[in-house]
């Protein structure tokens with residue numbers, strides 16, 4: 260049975276004196292009737308696929324509409340040449356988020372996390388963190404369970420789909436999941452985990468889904484960057500002891516409400532926002548068969 | 549819902565509904581036909597038609613028909629692979645009344661001459677539904693081993709089928725019955741908890757009043 264609130268997960272952690280990730284892992288064992296090893300194996304497969312997808316980024320590819328591609332390589336170059344303002348860590352995160360988003364648009368293999376459009380957020384921060392701090396694989400997998408637990412609650416109370424809740428439900432949720440995972444990796448306790456998630460989601464509340472031509476390209480690829488960088492900021496705040504003034508579960512409910520209030524034209528229909536700009540419309544004419 | 553409904557699946561982009569779901573539709577249609585496909589006519593509806601090209605929906609459908617799965621990077625080369633294997637295909641637009649925006653009508657012919665016509669929709673997150681099979685309404689999620697049994701609409705056939713399955717220790721998860729008119733053609737769609745053996749299928753086929761038995765296995769079969 261999945262969890263209906265982040266509070267419920269935290270109180271279960273306290274009652275059973277178990278870490279956040281363990282509660283989510285045990286929930287999966289119960290739900291799918293599998294052993295801890297079997298569950299971990301599958302999570303490892305997902306994480307290693309993210310890793311190989313990042314490593315096999317092809318810097319020559321363009322999407323079939325030719326709207327996206329090659330920007331991950333541009334960012335990599337800027338980092339190497341020391342031209343980035345936010346330091347190497349943020350620079351690499353930006354590059355990785357772009358690369359995964361572009362690989363998705365170019366029909367390469369990715370891991371939906373939680374969706375294909377938002378597939379760059381979680382790997383961008385986790386892979387960069389692992390590289391920089393030499394974290395053992397096992398701990399990275401624990402962080403993946405933390406992220407998944409947050410995603411489960413969002414799916415339960417709100418939604419993870421752009422068509423239902425706008426981009427706040429995709430990039431916003433991915434960012435919340437990533438923020439919780441980062442807070443955990445960086446030594447945060449259970450409350451930091453859920454407050455990192457809450458702040459991350461709050462910061463992206465109201466983000467609309469306005470794909471140009473209805474394709475998962477513009478603005479999706481670059482929104483993976485904002486989701487990833489926002490996750491870092493939120494995790495840093497949470498571990499510093501800053502809390503969300505609105506409790507985490509209430510933030511998720513607010514996201515649902517905002518999503519329901521969004522007009523259809525801003526929910527993955529390719530009609531409003533950036534899609535409706537003169538350039539967006541022009542692009543649309545060229546891609547329709 | 550479990551952890552891996554949130555994290556994953558591993559798939560080829562860009563869209564779980566327009567790419568991964570489309571591969572599954574093609575793959576499922578192939579499993580239903582149970583032979584290599586000689587020719588395929590594809591009629592795209594709604595959003596599949598409008599944005600399908602940019603999402604690679606066309607390549608995804610063909611890939612599925614060739615037995616390629618949603619996480620296989622050969623999806624992007626499926627047109628070339630179809631040519632190599634001698635599978636003919638064509639695309640057209642169509643307006644399917646009342647259909648889900650991501651829908652396609654498939655008309656398939658296998659190398660041994662079997663024909664199959666179905667309408668399927670990709671309903672999000674990679675999930676699909678087959679709405680129509682050989683002109684009869686259906687509701688198949690392709691998540692369970694599924695029997696599609698065409699029979700004459702007369703008393704007794706439904707209980708006969710249920711009895712045979714029970715004797716063979718196959719538990720019925722869901723069962724739907726559709727017919728065109730009273731006493732006409734009827735279809736039973738049975739989703740099962742276990743795989744149905746070839747012997748059981750043969751038994752069903754030889755039962756009087758049963759006109760056609762199609763079986764969708766969840767076990768992978770790339771070669772027929």
Ligand code: SF4
Nearest residue numbers: 376421426429468479
């Ligand atoms: S803009 Fe829409 S399709 Fe793109 S990532 Fe956001 S929700 Fe997904």
